[in-house]
Amino acid sequence: MxxxxxxxxxxxxxxxxxxxxxxxxxxxxxxxxxxxxxxxxxxxxxxxxxxxxxxxxxxxxxxxxxxxxxxxxxxxxxxxxxxxxxxxxxxxxxxxxxxxxxxxxxxxxxxxxxxxxxxxxxxxxxxxxxxxxxxxxxxxxxxxxxxxxxxxxxxxxxxxxxxxxxxxxxxxxxxxxxxxxxxxxxxxxxxxxxxxxxxxxxxxxxxxxxxxxxxxxxxxxxxNIRRIKDSDTIAALDKNLLDAIKSKDPGLIITIPEVIEWDKVLGFSFTRSKNDLTPTIDTEQYLKNVDAGSVSIESIRRDRLFVTDVHDNAFGHSVYSCLYLELDSGDTKKVLFGGNWYEIDKSFMSGVDSTLASVALSDLDFPGVHVWEEDGNTKIETEGDYNERTAATQGFYLLDKRLVKCTKTTSPIELCDLLTQDKQLVHVKHRKGGSAGLSHLFAQGSVSAEVMLGDKGFRKQARTVLRRVDPRARDLVPLDSLKSSEYEIIFLILGAEGQGLKEGLPFFSKVNLTRVYENLSQRGFSVKIAGAEKVARDLA
Incomplete structure (x- = not known):
């Protein structure tokens, strides 16, 4: 043997x-x-x-x-x-x-x-x-x-x-x-x-x-999506990134890598212009101060995007971790996101774009979001102020910060920010907070709609909140026999124009939106997207 x-x-x-x-x-x-x-x-x-x-x-x-x-x-x-x-x-x-x-x-x-x-x-x-x-x-x-x-x-x-x-x-x-x-x-x-x-x-x-x-x-x-770990490939992609920075590529975006509370943010700035605050993240502000002759990946990693709050506290993020860039490469697309490079199959991207084309633009008339100059700085209207003004001028019910208790989520949630008499639930977020804010926006709308449809206890609590806002609003959410086909979920992005709105979204924001669209559509809801462009405030 x-x-x-x-x-x-x-x-x-x-x-x-x-x-x-x-x-x-x-x-x-x-x-x-x-x-x-x-x-x-x-x-x-x-x-x-x-x-x-x-x-x-x-x-x-x-x-x-x-x-x-x-x-x-x-x-x-x-x-x-x-x-x-x-x-x-x-x-x-x-x-x-x-x-x-x-x-x-x-x-x-x-x-x-x-x-x-x-x-x-x-x-x-x-x-x-x-x-x-x-x-x-x-x-x-x-x-x-x-x-x-x-x-x-x-x-x-x-x-x-x-x-x-x-x-x-x-x-x-x-x-x-x-x-x-x-x-x-x-x-x-x-x-x-x-x-x-x-x-x-x-x-x-x-x-x-x-x-x-x-x-x-x-x-x-x-x-579909593969994280790139090969150091030689990353070095080559970083070289393309440097070329995009030097040429001020319009496809290059700087975003905040985490969800922020806009009402507590005074402004954003960068390492070489820390005192020059802007109300939203301005990629051009960073690029115009970059020395094309000396910029390197190391210098980009050292540079900081600063978030200054209303108490004048500044918190910094490495610019490299905030950069977003898409590069075409044969049958794949390379994407820089969150400080990592990813390779995305183009057939997967085509599928995302195909689904995205089915997401209609809302036909509701939303006012623009106000911007103005104050003490040498550009200011932008907060989400809270925008929601209050829009509710008053358009006749919508204001539900921003009106939390509804729910046993199926870790904490109380908003039904939506604005509610119309025609059962349109509008969720609102600033555009230039980056992909983090957009992902939060889409998740907020998805969770709210799903819980409203499947949780009678949540609907009971929501009716109580709606009655306090306006007695006429209570019956917009019935206690029994809610029909999802009667509701429209609208994602309103402040600081973005309606035409070309979807195409201008970062890829992973597109993925999140299409995922939410498919999920809610299968449950019978109508899902649309809208933009509110920036307009100068009349100070008269």
């Missing part, structure tokens, strides 16, 4: 085609301090082993321990081992890493989706034990979810429109001999009973698995 093959846990990366013909050493990080070891002649395959030169260090806390006992404790030392085995099979190079071996590699030379796609092609899609997600919120969120037993993707509450899948763990599908599969970004990990001479066969098998399209059965959406 033959001896049982040893069980091994392996971590593998696949070099990009353009690097597969280079010398093995060229695939390592330039500062990797390694020894190169030739393979034994009996191994009939093309490969090389690199081992990191050992470096022994004492832990930071060793000095405290020495002091406690009054002498140097020789047993305290940290020594990490790292190695990487590079093998060339069928003209392609794979890297098997050991210990911290991945840090010896120049990751820019390797396929950034090899680990994730190979995992999705080799594991059983009903056996997922954990998923890592990067959620594209206004403040991007990293999260890891684990299941007590193997489950399908729907158990993890993945939002295919906003979540970037970063890593998965699960069991192999039938026909795959691997054990305990996991993969994220460029690295694929698995267990296998194998001998050293099996390495070429395993490498060839991995390349075949990577090329499969089985992942599209349950995870086709992972191609």
């Amino acid at each position: 033959p001896d049982k093959k040893p069980y091994r846990r392996l971590n593998v990366l696949l070099a990009k085609d353009e690097f597969s013909g280079k010398e093995y050493r060229d695939l390592l990080s330039p500062d990797a301090k390694v020894s190169e070891l030739e393979l034994e002649d009996e191994h009939d395959f093309d490969g090389i082993l690199y081992v990191r030169n050992p470096e022994e260090k004492r832990p930071r806390w060793a000095q405290l321990v020495d002091t406690l006992v009054g002498r140097t404790v020789d047993q305290l030392s940290n020594k990490s081992s790292s190695a990487v085995f590079l093998i060339r099979v069928k003209g392609k190079v794979l890297a098997f890493t050991f210990g911290y071996g991945r840090f010896l590699l120049n990751l820019g030379c390797f396929q950034q989706d090899f680990g994730l796609k190979t995992a999705l092609n080799t594991l059983d899609h009903q056996s997922l034990r954990s998923v890592d997600l990067h959620t594209l919120e206004d403040q991007p969120i990293q999260k890891k979810s684990q299941s007590a037993r193997g489950s399908e993707a729907s158990v993890f509450g993945i939002d295919i429109f906003r979540d970037v899948l970063r890593a998965v763990t699960g069991s192999p599908r039938p026909g795959v001999d691997y054990k305990s599969i996991s993969g994220g970004d460029a690295i694929y990990s698995f267990g296998l009973e194998m001998l050293v001479e099996d390495m070429p066969k395993v490498a060839s098998q991995l390349m075949t698995y990577y090329q499969l399209s089985l992942y599209k059965d349950s995870f086709g959406w992972v191609d």
